[in-house]
Amino acid sequence: MGDMAGRRTDARQKMVSAARExxxxxGYHATALSDxxxxxxAPRGSVYFHFxxxxxxxxxxxxxxxxxxxxxxxxxxxxxxxxxxxxxRAYLERARTNLVASDYRxxxxxxxxxxxxxxxxxxxxxxxxxxxxxxxxxxxxHFVAFGLAPDDARRLADVTVAGAEGALIxxxxxxxxxPFDAMIDVLTRGxx
Amino acid sequence: MGDMAGRRTDARQKMVSAARExxxxxGYHATALSDxxxxxxAPRGSVYFHFxxxxxxxxxxxxxxxxxxxxxxxxxxxxxxxxxxxxxRAYLERARTNLVASDYRxxxxxxxxxxxxxxxxxxxxxxxxxxxxxxxxxxxxHFVAFGLAPDDARRLADVTVAGAEGALIxxxxxxxxxPFDAMIDVLTRGxx
DNA sequence: CCGATGCTATGTCGGTCGTCATACATGTCA
DNA sequence: TGACATGTATGACGACCGACATAGCATCGG
Numbered sequence: 099m100g101d102m103a104g105r106r107t108d109a110r111q112k113m114v115s116a117a118r119e120x121x122x123x124x125g126y127h128a129t130a131l132s133d134x135x136x137x138x139x140a141p142r143g144s145v146y147f148h149f150x151x152x153x154x155x156x157x158x159x160x161x162x163x164x165x166x167x168x169x170x171x172x173x174x175x176x177x178x179x180x181x182x183x184x185x186x187r188a189y190l191e192r193a194r195t196n197l198v199a200s201d202y203r204x205x206x207x208x209x210x211x212x213x214x215x216x217x218x219x220x221x222x223x224x225x226x227x228x229x230x231x232x233x234x235x236x237x238x239x240h241f242v243a244f245g246l247a248p249d250d251a252r253r254l255a256d257v258t259v260a261g262a263e264g265a266l267i268x269x270x271x272x273x274x275x276x277p278f279d280a281m282i283d284v285l286t287r288g289x290x
Numbered sequence: 291m292g293d294m295a296g297r298r299t300d301a302r303q304k305m306v307s308a309a310r311e312x313x314x315x316x317g318y319h320a321t322a323l324s325d326x327x328x329x330x331x332a333p334r335g336s337v338y339f340h341f342x343x344x345x346x347x348x349x350x351x352x353x354x355x356x357x358x359x360x361x362x363x364x365x366x367x368x369x370x371x372x373x374x375x376x377x378x379r380a381y382l383e384r385a386r387t388n389l390v391a392s393d394y395r396x397x398x399x400x401x402x403x404x405x406x407x408x409x410x411x412x413x414x415x416x417x418x419x420x421x422x423x424x425x426x427x428x429x430x431x432h433f434v435a436f437g438l439a440p441d442d443a444r445r446l447a448d449v450t451v452a453g454a455e456g457a458l459i460x461x462x463x464x465x466x467x468x469p470f471d472a473m474i475d476v477l478t479r480g481x482x
Numbered sequence: 483c484c485g486a487t488g489c490t491a492t493g494t495c496g497g498t499c500g501t502c503a504t505a506c507a508t509g510t511c512a
Numbered sequence: 513t514g515a516c517a518t519g520t521a522t523g524a525c526g527a528c529c530g531a532c533a534t535a536g537c538a539t540c541g542g
Binding site for chain 2: 270279287
């Protein structure tokens with residue numbers, strides 16, 4: 099009973115996790131369901147059972163997982179930080195570390211969903227907006243707690259996320275983390 | 291003769307142009323050759339003739355076209371600018387204008403090629419790096435002409451391109467140009 | 483008029499997604 | 513205890529769509 103539910107959740111989670119990895123590496127359309135199944139060691143028929151919406155629903159959940167992890171990381175970093183600048187730095191360094199550690203393979207999970215403009219499902223169209231909004235709101239909330247005015251906090255959150263996304267793309271293309279360092283310098287200069 | 295060559299070049303160019311638009315809107319894998327043919331009003335069978343390398347070669351040329359246009363725009367903007375900050379602003383505003391004018395559909399042509407990590411061809415893997423390198427070099431060159439030290443110029447060019455890429459993604463997802471404005475503020479603050 | 487070259491329409495093959503009939507495990511009841 | 517019923521899980525199948533190759537056509541030069 100608990101076992102069954104546990105297994106079910108387990109298989110689901112493994113699929114979502116595998117989908118997230120593949121999205122980060124290859125994007126949406128380049129990732130076949132068979133890729134996800136191979137990596138998660140799940141049988142083909144399970145997809146439709148766990149995700150009636152098919153591939154689109156799987157991607158939506160993968161994006162949700164990604165943004166949740168980002169928010170968790172932001173909260174942890176904020177607890178350890180003493181200024182907005184430190185939180186900005188932590189956020190960008192986390193992205194850089196993941197990218198370099200994966201040999202410039204793993205970027206952002208959400209970006210491909212935005213760029214590939216998938217008309218597969220309405221949810222999938224909306225998930226990019228929701229995910230970024232969630233992450234930006236989390237950052238902005240902590241910036242306000244550090245004493246910034248709400249408008250300034252929002253703007254700083256915007257550039258932090260945009261800076262990370264852009265650095266992920268260019269650093270990945272160049273196979274060089276320099277854009278991250280330069281971006282961190284610019285973003286943390288002139289703010290407390 | 292001249293006519294024939296002209297027609298041939300014309301058809302080629304229209305296909306490359308259509309491919310570039312579709313890449314900006316949908317990315318690589320979501321764009322079918324049939325989409326390119328429909329938009330370019332080219333005959334169905336002529337792809338392989340004009341582009342023996344197939345879809346990958348078409349994408350490479352589209353990326354090359356994109357980066358060439360970027361460099362041209364940079365040169366023009368640099369001629370009209372009097373400081374690095376003005377060039378940075380012009381570069382970002384151009385991206386923002388294109389995005390908003392297309393109702394948040396047209397992003398960057400190169401980014402999807404990086405993100406979708408296509409193993410379709412070696413050229414395609416390399417084109418992302420080359421294209422960004424070209425654009426960054428163009429920007430950095432003008433920054434040096436404005437008096438910046440080479441290292442500083444390169445760093446500023448890195449963040450300018452990364453900032454534009456990131457703003458394109460987040461602004462597109464949010465359907466709001468605010469990230470561009472915030473990024474422009476941050477990047478032009480503290481530099482001559 | 484004929485040969486050759488640039489150019490195009492059609493066919494083929496491979497791959498992906500979604501579905502379905504079947505096998506299974508678990509909990510139930512005689 | 514042992515057979516059954518219920519809802520879950522799976523491997524195989526079919527329809528579709530993609531890129532690519534080839535055979536045929538128009539056009540031009542000799």
